[in-house]
Amino acid sequence: MMKNMNTLIAGIIFGIGLILSGMTNPSKVIGFLDITGNWDPSLAFVMVGAILVGFFGFRRAEKTNTTLFNEPIHLPGKSHINKELIIGSFLFGAGWALAGFCPGPAIVALGAGYKEALIFVIAMLLGMLIHDNLYEKLK
Amino acid sequence: MENFTPIQSLIGGLLIGLSASILILSSGKVAGISGIVAGLMQFKNTPKEHYLWRVLFIAGLLISSALYALFTPLPVSEISASYSTLLIAGLLVGFGTRMGSGCTSGHGICGLSRLSLRSLLATISFMLSGFVVTYVLIHVI
Numbered sequence: 001m002m003k004n005m006n007t008l009i010a011g012i013i014f015g016i017g018l019i020l021s022g023m024t025n026p027s028k029v030i031g032f033l034d035i036t037g038n039w040d041p042s043l044a045f046v047m048v049g050a051i052l053v054g055f056f057g058f059r060r061a062e063k064t065n066t067t068l069f070n071e072p073i074h075l076p077g078k079s080h081i082n083k084e085l086i087i088g089s090f091l092f093g094a095g096w097a098l099a100g101f102c103p104g105p106a107i108v109a110l111g112a113g114y115k116e117a118l119i120f121v122i123a124m125l126l127g128m129l130i131h132d133n134l135y136e137k138l139k
Numbered sequence: 140m141e142n143f144t145p146i147q148s149l150i151g152g153l154l155i156g157l158s159a160s161i162l163i164l165s166s167g168k169v170a171g172i173s174g175i176v177a178g179l180m181q182f183k184n185t186p187k188e189h190y191l192w193r194v195l196f197i198a199g200l201l202i203s204s205a206l207y208a209l210f211t212p213l214p215v216s217e218i219s220a221s222y223s224t225l226l227i228a229g230l231l232v233g234f235g236t237r238m239g240s241g242c243t244s245g246h247g248i249c250g251l252s253r254l255s256l257r258s259l260l261a262t263i264s265f266m267l268s269g270f271v272v273t274y275v276l277i278h279v280i
Contacts, residue, residue: 003165003166004191004192004195006161006162006165006166007162007165007166007168007192007195007196007199008195008196008198008199009161009199010158010159010161010162010165010166010170010196010199011158011195011196011197011198011199011200011203012199012200012202012203012206013154013155013157013158013161013199014154014155014158014159014170014196014199014200014203014244015199015200015201015202015203015204015207016151016154016203016206016207017151017152017153017154017155017157017158018151018155018203019151019203019204019207019213019214020147020150020151020154020207021144021147021148021149021150021151021152021154021155022144022147022148022151022214023148023151024204024214024216025214025215025216025217026216026217026218026219026220027217027218027219028142028217030219030273030277031142033269033270033272033273034273034274034277035270035273035274036274036278037277037278038141038142040142040143041143041145042142042143042144042145042147042148043148045144045145045148045149045152046148046149046151046152046155047152047247047248047251048149048152049148049149049150049151049152049153049154049155049156050152050153050155050156050159050248050252051152051156051248051251051252052152052153052156053153053155053156053157053159053160054155054156054159054160054248054249054251054252055156055252056160057156057157057159057160057161057163057164057252058159058160058163058249058252058253060164061163061164061167062253066167067163067164067165067166067167068164068165069165071167072167073163073167074167075169075253076169076240077257078250078253078254078255078256078257078258079255079256079257080257081256081257081260084238084239084240085239085240085257085260085261085264086239086260086261086264087238087239088234088235088236088237088238088239088240088261089235089239089246089260089261089262089264089265089268090235090264090265090267090268091231091234091235091238091239091268092231092232092235092236092239092242092265092268093235093264093265093266093267093268093269093272094231094235094268094269094272095227095228095229095230095231095232095233095235096228096232096243096265096268096269097268097269097270097272097273097276098220098224098227098228098231098272098276099218099220099224099225099228099229099232100218100219100220101218101225101228101229101232102172102232102242102243102244103172103173103176103232103236103242103243103244104172104200104242104243104244106229106232107172107176107197107200107201108200108201108203108204109204109216109218110201111200111201111202111203111204111205112204112205112213112216113204114216114218116216116218116220116222116225117216117218119222119225119226119229120225120226120228120229120232121229122229123225123226123227123228123229123230123232123233124176124229124230124232124233125176125180125233126229126230126233127229127230127231127232127233127234127235127237128173128176128177128180128233128234128236128237129180129233130230130233130234131233131234131237131238132177132180132181132237135234135238
């Protein structure tokens with residue numbers, strides 16, 4: 001129960017962090033990606049802030065390998081590099097730049113009632129389904 | 140740089156880091172939004188625990204705007220992309236994040252917090268791609 005409450009609260013804090021930092025505004029994200037134009041470095045500050053806190057959270061998680069409720073933590077590996085990682089990230093970056101949305105901010109903007117975010121999220125779900133159910137089985 | 144908001148963006152970032160820390164230390168899960176969402180669409184004989192934390196976290200994201208608006212006006216999301224561009228962008232983001240095993244949150248925040256080389260390479264790749272596509276869209280086309 002407590003654990004479920006924490007998860008919901010974590011989602012709320014994540015969303016509020018995105019809103020406060022300006023990341024739910026696609027034009028601000030594109031302002032960061034437009035390095036040769038009127039550059040807005042804000043997104044880098046979001047990452048620095050998040051990593052500053054996350055570093056300690058994940059350090060504790062990796063040291064103990066158990067949650068505060070004494071359940072095991074399974075973290076993904078850190079060094080497995082393949083072409084899917086790089087190509088997939090390039091495709092993601094292209095879509096991110098086209099819309100100014102990545103998954104988190106798009107879901108928050110959907111909650112705020114933007115129909116553009118709804119279109120983006122539906123297409124994103126479709127893209128995920130195509131990868132997991134078609135591409136993965138065909139390759 | 141007139142749109143630069145260093146303090147607000149840093150504070151927002153600290154909150155995101157706090158959220159990711161709560162999720163890993165309480166539920167043992169990584170706050171990677173693309174992975175959380177995609178996990179909601181694994182339909183075959185999946186236990187209830189697989190869905191519950193995902194549903195709760197995404198519900199938190201969805202209601203965060205309404206909660207924020209209780210205290211202070213919600214900032215506007217300026218979306219300039221057309222519907223067809225949003226469609227292509229969404230497809231690329233969905234497919235790409237699955238193929239690359241993560242997005243800005245999973246690789247860019249959680250992975251970099253763990254000093255993961257894999258996530259560093261992914262982050263460099265999607266940033267580089269984002270810079271190039273933005274350059275072409277704004278300064279070439």
